[in-house]
Amino acid sequence: MITRRELLSEDTGSPYYELRKYPEPTICSECRLVYHKGRWTDGSSLLKGAHRELCPACRRIQDRNPGGVVYLNGSYWNLHQQELLQIVKKQEALAREHRPLQRIMWIKPNGAAGLEIATTNLHLARRIGEALHHAHKGRLDIKYSDGDRFVRIYWSREEKQKP
Template identity: 45%
Template structure:
């Protein structure tokens, strides 16, 4: 006999993606990313018939609503601050090339720690993994259950 009482996981809703499709093509009037053939991409030339929109990433930034947050701390961070910040910016540039909606909202330095807020969880995870791969230390990823969100913690003393 087959069990019929399986728990079906509901799709995690993202309020920054509209249920209706964007007009094809559409261009974000803030950052210039183009929605074309069902995806957001950077284009050298924006199609002439593109409708003006505000993309989900720009809306998240305006609303100050992050999809991921990275905490970096430790004595090692204080000694290698500029080098680590440069690595973080490189990761953002690499990620934005293929996922234009993945962006850093802000980077704040608080009591010798960095707090980096990103538009979506993928970039936050990639930043944490890149810092960990380059500089070792301790890395923890925390995905709150049922949320499209991540908290990344990285720490290294020596």
């Protein structure tokens, strides 16, 4: 679910604004998405003579400026890395089927018992956090900043000691 707060979170003057209008057709000079009929889509048939511009996702990747960051923490993460990482990757794959601007920018270690996942879009960061929480419980905290244009998602769980 996309909240009203998230719908209002995009600044129309921002280069990352996903609903901005472009000349048609426009092609992303990085990933080749095509802006056609008001949407960024995978449209390899329309490319001849197209205007070239970075799409919002590639612009974020080039600028290393994520729309959201997910932090995984706790001993449970250390013990279940593969399972949890699968959930993260699956959420990206699901998102990209219909929202090709929603991508993971990087996944890197965050301290001794943690992981940092940056996404091009705050909705994807939230979906990842909610999917982890849904499947593995733990604690989920969602913190918006920059006038709700950026989100930090904290998911943590400590493994219970076996008796």
